[in-house]
Amino acid sequence: PAEARSKACEFVSDPAELLRKMKVAYEVAGTADAISREEETYDIGDREPTYRGEFWVYAEPEGDGVRSVSLELLGVARRLAACLHEEVGAIIATGDAGDRPRQLIAAGADKVYVIEHPLLAGFDPITHKEALAQAVRQYRPQAMLFGASPLGRELAPRVAYACRCGLTADCTRLEIGDYQKGSINLVGIVEQTRPALGGNVMATIMTKDSQTQMATVRPGVFRVPALDHERSGEVIRPDVDLEICEICLEATPVESFASKVSIRDAEVIVAGGHGFRSKGDFERHLNPLAEGIGAMLGADTKVAASRMAVEDGCTTHDFQVGQTGQTVQPRLYVAIGISGAIQHVTGMQGSDVIVAINKDPKAKIFDYADFGVVGDIETVIPALTEALEVPA
Numbered sequence: 001p002a003e004a005r006s007k008a009c010e011f012v013s014d015p016a017e018l019l020r021k022m023k024v025a026y027e028v029a030g031t032a033d034a035i036s037r038e039e040e041t042y043d044i045g046d047r048e049p050t051y052r053g054e055f056w057v058y059a060e061p062e063g064d065g066v067r068s069v070s071l072e073l074l075g076v077a078r079r080l081a082a083c084l085h086e087e088v089g090a091i092i093a094t095g096d097a098g099d100r101p102r103q104l105i106a107a108g109a110d111k112v113y114v115i116e117h118p119l120l121a122g123f124d125p126i127t128h129k130e131a132l133a134q135a136v137r138q139y140r141p142q143a144m145l146f147g148a149s150p151l152g153r154e155l156a157p158r159v160a161y162a163c164r165c166g167l168t169a170d171c172t173r174l175e176i177g178d179y180q181k182g183s184i185n186l187v188g189i190v191e192q193t194r195p196a197l198g199g200n201v202m203a204t205i206m207t208k209d210s211q212t213q214m215a216t217v218r219p220g221v222f223r224v225p226a227l228d229h230e231r232s233g234e235v236i237r238p239d240v241d242l243e244i245c246e247i248c249l250e251a252t253p254v255e256s257f258a259s260k261v262s263i264r265d266a267e268v269i270v271a272g273g274h275g276f277r278s279k280g281d282f283e284r285h286l287n288p289l290a291e292g293i294g295a296m297l298g299a300d301t302k303v304a305a306s307r308m309a310v311e312d313g314c315t316t317h318d319f320q321v322g323q324t325g326q327t328v329q330p331r332l333y334v335a336i337g338i339s340g341a342i343q344h345v346t347g348m349q350g351s352d353v354i355v356a357i358n359k360d361p362k363a364k365i366f367d368y369a370d371f372g373v374v375g376d377i378e379t380v381i382p383a384l385t386e387a388l389e390v391p392a
Contacts, residue, residue, distance in 0.1 A: 009356070009372040015380075015387040019296065021371055022332065022355060026268075026297055029331045029352035042083045042176040042188070049188030051213065053142035054111070055081040058132065059092040059104055060151055066092070066100055068224055068264070069147030073217055074108040075225035076174055077145060083176040084188050089113055089141060093131045095121025105233035108225055113139070113236050119245055125154050127245040133162035135238040141212055143190050145174075148216040156216045165210040168192040171217045172202070172327070172346060179206055189213065195323045195346050202346075220264040220327035221350065263319060266302035268293055268332045271321055271348070274308035275337020275358065275377050282314035285381045286336070292388030293334070304328070306344045309337075322347040337377050340365030357381075 012018040055077040060067040070090070077088045090109035092100055094116060101112040115131045136144065136159065146156040148170050160167035173193035179186040189206050190213045196203035207213040263269060270290040276282040286303050294301030305315045307322050321328055322344040333351035338344060340356070340363055348354070349368055356369035359376050366372045373380055 009366045009369045011372045011374065013373070013375075015383040018355070018371060018373060019293075019384065019387055022293070022353070023297060025353040025370060026299070026332045044084055044176075044188045047187050049084050050186045050208075051142035051189060052086075053140055053212075054087050054089045056089045056091055056113075056136075056141040056144040057109070058144065058146045058152065058155070059090045059100065059112075060147055060149060061092065061094050061100065064098055064100075065103055067147060067149060067219075069149060069152075069217070069219035070104075071107045071224045072219070072222040073145045073147060074104065076217070076222050077143075078108045078225070080143070080174060080176055080190060084142075086142070087111060089139075091115070091132065091135060093117075093120045093128050095119075101233075101235050102229075103227075105231050106227040106229045108228075108231075109233055111234045111236055113238055115238055115240055117240075117242050119242050123151060124245075125158055127242060128155055129158035129162055130242060130245055131240050132159045134240040136163045136165075136212060138238055143213040143215075146214070146216045148218045152216050156214065160214045163210075163212060163214075165212045165214050166207045168194060168205045168207075168215040170194050170323075171215045172221050174215065174217065179208075184208060190215070195342070201342075218327045220329060220347075223329065262326070263302040263304050263321070264326055264328050265300070266328070266330050267299040268297060268301040268334075269304050269321070269328055269330045269348075269351075270301065270334045270336070271304040271306065271338060272309050272314060272336050273306040273338030273344075274312065276309060276312070276314055279312075279314045281377075282309065285377060288385050289334075289336075289381055289388070292385055293332075296388060297332070299331070306338045306341075335365050335369070336381065338365050339363050340368065 057073040057077050059070045081088050087110040089111040090104040091113040095118055097114045097116055104112045113135055119127045146152040157167055171192045171194045175191045177191045191204050192215045193202055193204045270286055272282050272286050290301045290303050304319045304321045310317055310320045323346045327347045329350040331352045333348050334355045336357045354369045355371045356365040357373045357380050361374045
């Protein structure tokens with residue numbers, strides 16, 4: 001099961017006191033190191049690892065740059081590769097790479113593999129699969145990470161199949177570790193953790209007999225590393241043959257895969273759950289509260305929802321946080337009327353500060369919260385909006 005946060009929840013009954021504590025915690029969170037939530041402690045010593053080679057990240061184009069999830073994965077790849085004293089590579093397949101190689105090097109890539117071809121100007125899964133698979137077979141990285149975006153989910157299994165490699169989908173955690181059981185002895189492999197059994201448990205999966213360990217990783221699980229524009233790196237242009245793809249279907253523009261709504265970049269998220277009785281209550285209570293908290297903190301604030309709230313018709317799936325929604329890591333996450341099911345916790349437990357409001361004092365959400373309020377939504381939220389001097 002997902003682990004509860006180590007710090008105990010502090011229950012607060014006075015609205016003004018809660019807002020004061022939220023503001024202080026928010027400001028403190030802004031001074032913390034935001035690159036990684038975890039420090040890798042693995043030490044391979046003088047042992048021979050099961051896999052050798054670079055750690056690759058598929059760089060998904062977006063506009064003139066790359067999607068933020070690709071930058072997130074470069075930070076993860078650097079952490080993992082450092083444990084095994086390996087280099088990090090980014091691979092991009094596009095019609096025109098532009099300045100993207102420079103961006104990828106600044107984000108942590110030691111090498112950038114650039115595949116440019118007119119057929120790659122738009123996204124066709126068969127053409128992109130062929131380009132990436134040829135490069136993987138030529139250079140054989142020990143691990144390759146894709147963002148679990150619509151494009152990444154379409155492309156990663158095709159590349160894995162073409163390269164006869166295993167693939168773990170929708171990972172929420174990656175670490176380096178060992179595995180010994182019977183005749184199986186794996187050293188320095190990627191431990192790929194993802195929700196399983198309907199989101200009720202977290203399963204750790206390992207690749208024992210593929211030449212390349214492959215995984216897709218949910219956007220927003222990790223932080224974008226600080227960019228270092230002084231870094232130097234190598235740009236490599238793999239020799240690939242796409243003649244077989246000349247008869248492929250008309251390509252789809254990459255921009256069409258962009259999400260209509262993104263709450264991942266919000267500094268503050270106010271989320272509602274099954275505790276709201278109707279869409280009207282959801283909008284009437286959450287919107288003024290989010291507006292007031294945003295004004296108090298001077299922060300970009302978004303409203304979100306749990307899966308149950310979406311199924312109740314309170315809002316659309318675009319605003320859903322959780323295993324089947326979006327994964328977020330804001331500096332402040334306020335969960336109102338949310339029970340704390342692992343399906344939802346998986347998508348928000350990386351938030352710096354978590355505030356939970358629920359009428360059930362035994363709700364699981366308090367296990368993950370820094371501050372908690374036990375009370376009914378109809379009473380607590382109006383008191384908070386009044387303390388914020390926001391019209392209800």
